[in-house]
Amino acid sequence: xxxxxxALVEDDVELAQWIAEYxxxxxxxxxxxxxxxxxxxxxxxxxxxxxxxxxxLPSMDGLEVCRVLSxxxxxxxxxxxxxxxxxxxxxxxxxxADDYLTKPVRGRLLEARIKSLLRRSCHSVRxxxxxxxxQLEVNPDTRNVTLNSLNIKVSSNEFDVLWVLAQxxxxxxxxxxxxxxxxxxxxxxxxxxxDLRISRLRKKLGDINEPYKIATVWGKGYQLAKDVW
Numbered sequence: 001x002x003x004x005x006x007a008l009v010e011d012d013v014e015l016a017q018w019i020a021e022y023x024x025x026x027x028x029x030x031x032x033x034x035x036x037x038x039x040x041x042x043x044x045x046x047x048x049x050x051x052x053x054x055x056x057l058p059s060m061d062g063l064e065v066c067r068v069l070s071x072x073x074x075x076x077x078x079x080x081x082x083x084x085x086x087x088x089x090x091x092x093x094x095x096x097a098d099d100y101l102t103k104p105v106r107g108r109l110l111e112a113r114i115k116s117l118l119r120r121s122c123h124s125v126r127x128x129x130x131x132x133x134x135q136l137e138v139n140p141d142t143r144n145v146t147l148n149s150l151n152i153k154v155s156s157n158e159f160d161v162l163w164v165l166a167q168x169x170x171x172x173x174x175x176x177x178x179x180x181x182x183x184x185x186x187x188x189x190x191x192x193x194x195d196l197r198i199s200r201l202r203k204k205l206g207d208i209n210e211p212y213k214i215a216t217v218w219g220k221g222y223q224l225a226k227d228v229w
Contacts, residue, residue, distance in 0.1 A: 004118065005029045007048040009039030009065065010080065011057050015105070019052070022107045028114075036060030040068060047075060050117055052110075053097070055081035063095050070096020070155035074143050076117040077156070080105065093193045094200075096155040100193075131166040134229030136205075138166045147229070152204050157182070161197045165214065165224035174221035198222055 006023060010016040011034050020030040031048065033039035036057035043051060051069065055062040066077055079097040093100065099113050130139040135148045143159050145152040154162065160182050165173055178194045198214060207213040215223045 003027065003029045004050070005031070005048040006050050006052060006114070007031050007033065007039065007043050008052045009033045009036065009043075009057065009062070010052070010054045011035060012054070015103075019105065019110070023111070023114075026111060034058075036062060036065045040065050043069065043075070044073075047073060049075070050114060051075055051077045052114075053077055053079050055079055066095040066097050070157075071153065074154075074156040074159060078110075078113055078117060093157075093196050096157065098157040098160075131163075131169070133166065133169055133224075133226055136166075136229040138163055147205060154201070154204060157193075158197050158201050158204070161194065162201055162224075165222060169224045170226040172217045172220050172223045176221075178221065194222075 004027075006028050008016055008019055008023075008030055010019065010032070013034065016032050016034065020032050023030050031042065031046075033042055037059040039053070039057070040060060053062050053066055053069075057065065062079065066079060069075060069077060076098045077096065078099045078101065080101055080103060082103045098117055101110065101113060130137050130141075132138075137144075137146045138159075139145075140163060143156070145154050145159065145162060161178065164178060164181055175194055182194070198216075202208055202211050202214055205213055213225050213228055215225065217223050
């Protein structure tokens with residue numbers, strides 16, 4: 001089996017060493033960076049399979065690193081923070097993070113989140129054929145989205161939401177199903193990550209005013225239209 005490569009960007013040297021050693025025992029290959037700028041440059045030079053990113057970093061803030069990575073690459077990003085406030089989670093998700101953990105980090109929970117993210121990344125088994133709805137094409141092999149022959153740049157987590165919706169185009173997909181498929185745990189009634197990703201997708205797909213391409217079905221979930229593309 002191919003070794004999974006993880007980039008860990010964490011300025012707390014002791015914590016970084018503990019996480020790296022824990023994951024290496026689990027057979028992951030871990031490259032550690034201790035500041036945001038070095039992490040960004042290293043990840044771009046040698047893209048890993050997954051990024052673990054501290055929210056507060058020297059030289060370049062972790063949220064900014066997350067924003068740059070998610071806008072230019074489709075690598076799953078797991079953010080860490082010492083703060084346990086909803087506003088921080090929302091900021092991280094708005095910047096393109098795929099998942100979120102607060103410190104202190106628990107090894108088994110960290111590994112579970114990593115496995116969940118990897119299941120839907122390039123290491124997951126995906127159908128080889130694209131889904132085409134009119135002028136919209138969603139390609140699971142290249143993880144590209146095109147609309148009217150133009151490439152639509154989407155982050156890893158935005159693609160995953162769109163892929164699930166495209167697989168069920170014309171039908172309602174509940175928040176519970178989306179959370180379970182994309183984050184690997186049950187919906188607690190408060191998680192806003194899916195709503196944020198839907199909002200970003202709508203903007204990129206030109207579905208801003210009174211959205212109908214990705215419709216909200218109140219009290220149920222979301223529905224990707226089949227015949228309007």
